Amino acid sequence: MQFGIFSVSDITTDPTNGTTPTEAERIKNIIAIAKKADEVGLDVFALGEHHNPPFFSSSPTTTLAFIAAQTKKILLSTATTLITTNDPVKIAEDFAMLQHVADGRVDLMLGRGNTGPVYPWFGQDIRAGIPLAIEHYALLHQLWREDVVDWEGKFRTPLQSFTSTPRPLDDVPPFVWHGSIRSPEIAEQAAYYGDGFFANHIFWPASHTQRMVGLYRERFAHYGHGDADQAYVGLGGQIFMRKNSQDAVKEFRPYFDNAPVYGHGPTLEDFTRETPLTVGSPQQVIDRTLGFRDYVGDYQRQLFLIDHAGLPLKTVLEQLDILGEEVVPVLRKEFESLKPAHVPDAPTHASLLAAKKETQKA
Numbered sequence: 001m002q003f004g005i006f007s008v009s010d011i012t013t014d015p016t017n018g019t020t021p022t023e024a025e026r027i028k029n030i031i032a033i034a035k036k037a038d039e040v041g042l043d044v045f046a047l048g049e050h051h052n053p054p055f056f057s058s059s060p061t062t063t064l065a066f067i068a069a070q071t072k073k074i075l076l077s078t079a080t081t082l083i084t085t086n087d088p089v090k091i092a093e094d095f096a097m098l099q100h101v102a103d104g105r106v107d108l109m110l111g112r113g114n115t116g117p118v119y120p121w122f123g124q125d126i127r128a129g130i131p132l133a134i135e136h137y138a139l140l141h142q143l144w145r146e147d148v149v150d151w152e153g154k155f156r157t158p159l160q161s162f163t164s165t166p167r168p169l170d171d172v173p174p175f176v177w178h179g180s181i182r183s184p185e186i187a188e189q190a191a192y193y194g195d196g197f198f199a200n201h202i203f204w205p206a207s208h209t210q211r212m213v214g215l216y217r218e219r220f221a222h223y224g225h226g227d228a229d230q231a232y233v234g235l236g237g238q239i240f241m242r243k244n245s246q247d248a249v250k251e252f253r254p255y256f257d258n259a260p261v262y263g264h265g266p267t268l269e270d271f272t273r274e275t276p277l278t279v280g281s282p283q284q285v286i287d288r289t290l291g292f293r294d295y296v297g298d299y300q301r302q303l304f305l306i307d308h309a310g311l312p313l314k315t316v317l318e319q320l321d322i323l324g325e326e327v328v329p330v331l332r333k334e335f336e337s338l339k340p341a342h343v344p345d346a347p348t349h350a351s352l353l354a355a356k357k358e359t360q361k362a
Contacts, residue, residue: 040324
């Protein structure tokens with residue numbers, strides 16, 4: 001099972017001292033965070049995409065390429081690549097290039113984002129969000145698998161005898177996760193292609209996530225990709241840890257109370273009860289995360305959000321130390337002991353390449 005972190009790239013004032021990092025500081029910090037995640041033995045670092053303040057990550061592949069040059073093992077991904085407003089040709093080119101630069105340590109998560117105005121900024125209509133996601137991904141999928149593409153659709157100019165360059169590394173496209181919080185159409189899309197489904201359930205109760213993942217699993221099996229419990233599932237989560245839970249709650253409370261992301265609505269106690277947000281000791285995070293399996297089944301990827309809401313870099317790096325030393329080793333062991341033999345691991349470039357070679361032998 002893969003464990004890692006994701007960042008939405010927010011630039012938020014630290015409520016404990018009133019300081020707000022500059023864009024330059026936050027960009028440097030995210031690179032330090034990714035390098036630290038690699039050093040402590042996490043499997044995945046994922047970065048989101050936004051095109052508006054207060055976020056900085058408008059070009060995640062650029063940042064991930066820079067991180068790839070300074071890390072050794074960690075797989076680099078996106079917390080959202082906007083399939084609706086990006087040109088699928090450019091996505092195909094950028095991620096194939098990133099594959100080569102990172103020696104295959106790349107996959108990506110597609111999504112529609114959470115910023116409505118981004119659609120007209122890039123010449124699209126938000127009312128066509130789902131059709132855009134469906135058509136754009138159909139083209140992206142084809143571009144990575146056919147050397148010469150003839151294509152015509154509704155939302156972009158036709159392609160005639162077009163070849164996307166560079167070609168995917170080893171002729172193996174990056175593995176794709178389809179991320180969604182609430183759209184069953186995206187779960188259906190992931191199932192249709194046999195891709196992964198990432199339920200970023202950071203703001204939703206377990207019952208909602210259970211329904212979305214259940215739909216994806218059912219349709220994955222329907223399309224003949226394997227049994228329902230062999231579908232590729234990823235989950236999001238939010239954590240903040242200290243040695244004892246009282247210290248964690250006391251330290252995190254001002255960040256929760258003041259960060260726009262939490263909406264200045266529910267109390268910290270209400271939010272942690274109703275969503276996967278876990279603020280407490282390492283053991284509490286372990287127990288809560290193991291409990292996710294009770295309602296989604298065996299799954300392949302767990303990503304935590306730890307650098308948001310104005311938390312300073314020093315604190316985020318401390319969270320990574322706790323994750324790497326006290327939490328993830330236990331979670332690896334426990335999840336592995338519970339997983340049936342027929343449930344697959346998350347695909348990687350190496351595993352996809354090996355599968356391709358086996359198919360060619362047959």
